Amino acid sequence: MTALQDRAGTKATDRTKAKKISPWLVVVAGAIIVVALTYTLPPFRTYQLATVGAYLCVTAGLTVLTGLNGQLSLGHGALMATGAYTLALWQNKFNLLPVGILVAVLVTTAVGAVIGLAAARLRGPYLAGLTLAVAVVVPSITSTFDETFNSDQGLSVMLNPPPESMTNEQWQAWLCWGGALVTVLVLALLTRGRFGRDMKAVRDDETAARLAGISVARTQVAAFVVSAACAGLAGALFAVIAQSVSPGAFPLTLSLFLLMAIVIGGLGRLSGALIGAVLLVALPAVAHEIGEAAGSQRLEGNLALTFFGVVLVVVMLAAPGGLASLRVPFTKSIPFKKKGH
Amino acid sequence: MTALLEVENLTVGYGAAPVLHDVNLTVEPGQIVAVLGANGAGKSTLLRTLSGLLPPQTGSIRLDGHDLRKIKVEHLVRHGIAHVPEGRGVVTELTVEENLRLGGLWRKPQPSLEPIYELFPRLAERRRNEGHQLSGGERQMLAIGRALAAQPRLLLLDEPSLGLAPKITAQIMALLRDLRDRTGLAVLLVEQNVRSALSIADQGVVLSLGRIVTRHDAATLVDDAELRHAYLGF
């Protein structure tokens, strides 16, 4: 019976969603805003804007995976590393950026498919543990194969200079937001259709989904693959912005930051992914300024870390249903659940 | 003589539709009170509220005149109440002996388990077995034995006959009556099996859709054909 209610609930949310504005409109509006911003913001802010765009690619994919499909991945930092290193290796050999980005996405998608196949058979803490292991171990591969990846120093990324009419920052922002808006558009269209319904059905009740003729494993793997592709794109864009890649840029904490971003933004909502992406850039910037004001280098990065942690814990404790309740829109209240049945 | 357990105007529920409505009930020392009623009448809710697992909306529960709601669930045994929950509540991962020890663990010094084993020789034979290896009847014996290890004054029993063969049910009922006679134990017995419950009860209370619809001496309930037809359906 609960399964039926869940299905009904899912349909109800779909109906309200259908009234929302078309994603095409959102993307066009977003593009206009970004272009306008790149001509008004100072270079450093434009650079930050670019970073938000790159983060948005991965948070959007992750929020679909965790929020709509209920799979918790701590491995997306490692998937970003995969995309970034692929792009670096490609550029240093062929120096053909558009193809390089595409290759980075494809390679990460393939890696994501492998992890996703394993992930589809795992639940709860087991899945978290496996993806955590991926996040911790993958950066160390750069030391295992140091001839290719050059260990902790990493690789620099060969890039052509931007078109003469643009500053470097403007070019970066356009590139990253181009990627981000395409990602958002694709995800919005995907999740509106059958795929979105299937993901939610699997998240809500696997048995009911199976009875409704949905292939649970295929849906889960597909969700993982889609979100991996997003992470690969984000990684490639970060490699372009930083013009270098190194394992230090993709620590476990990056994966945890991503998790925090989507939890705070509101799981399963692309607007939440945008909020998360902005926070990922804004909070460290604030921490940086506090650190500078206090004259302490130690404070800088660690203040952001602590802050992210506190926010994550507080949000999880304050939201009565935790992750589960965060996935419904804020306007819809869920019945208070009795503790200790 | 003050009542051992006194329940007044008890209303319990999860929101608008209460599961229990305005329930009044007393249990005297040495008395067996049977709470009868169909599935969903609110019998288990009553017991769970009495032992503090569920919070009541309104009403009072008093033990020896003291407010029971102020007592934490884990302190209930110290006040002489033992609750055998529905489905028996045997900790299946622990052995028979460990389950029994658990019952008397709060007493210092810890009581000997020998009297329990005398009461239930079957448990003595199986003392090294884990709970999940026991049959339904053995589990029921274990649950009751464990409650008795706490040496309670009031036993709250939730559907002891559930899933048991009639012969075993009869044994358990006889045992309860025997205990009451020997030790003055009071029992609040929740049952769907009306006949066996009334065979040992002093009083019968019939619960329907969360309300007490009638209350009589057990003998009256059994003998009066009209009452029997109206409330008990036999």
Next chain:
Amino acid sequence: MDRFVFLTFDGLSRGAVYAAFALALVLIWRAARIVNFAQGAMAVATAYVGYSVADATGSYWLGFLVAVVAGLLLGAGVERVVMRFVDHSSPLNGVVVALGLVLIIQGVLGMIYGNEFRPAEAPLSRDAFEIGGIALLSRYDLFVFGAVGAVVVLLTLLFTRTPTGLRMRAAAFAPDVSRLLGVPVGGMLTLGWALAAGVGSLAGMLVIPTELGLHPTAMDIVFISAFTAAVLGGLDSPIGAVLGGLLVGLLLSYISGYLGATVAPMAVLALLVIVLLSRPDGLFARSKARTA
């Protein structure tokens, strides 16, 4: 052959630490159905405290003791202040909160102590004795075996021979019934977290001198290895955790010894994947494990 013998003993010594750490994970899993992903960070935090005390007083052993006690307190505190208030209707909630704690602990440690590796000296010689020309064990290895062995024995006695142990097991298996029987379930949960974190801190103190030293992320790989060990043992089984720990230790020792130390992390990941996909209930599962 000499090398094989040496690597075997080295692996057992590493494995003993993984066993202790895996045991700590299993303790909390059994008590609260949470995999404590913050355990590595918690152990590092108490190791920093321990080494600070050791530096200040000049006594390693006092520092060791303080670290373990700090672990007990931190574990109790984490349960009382944070974990108790987590909604457990989804198993993901506990995981996310634990990961939030990881960020907080690593951030705070970084602010206080900085993000450089700090040397952490072993209290005893790590040079192996040679018997008949074959390097076997160091004094430090013996200390590790002794400490982990003592923990395993003490925990076994606690859980099987004492009323408190019985209460803890009952509270974990059947909380509602246990409360009716007079068991303070909340207190048992706090105690379980305290014990687990204490054991985790001990494991942290034992492993840190054998690695690169103190660093906020020093236990990340150790955590993964211990998690693998715990899963290998079935996550529900203390004995399984100990055996799993020894197995993982041996495997990593051979792989580091014959293929190079940089391969070891990948080997852990590979092992974890293989175990999760082929024997998700663990190698030693007698009956089917409870689902989370």
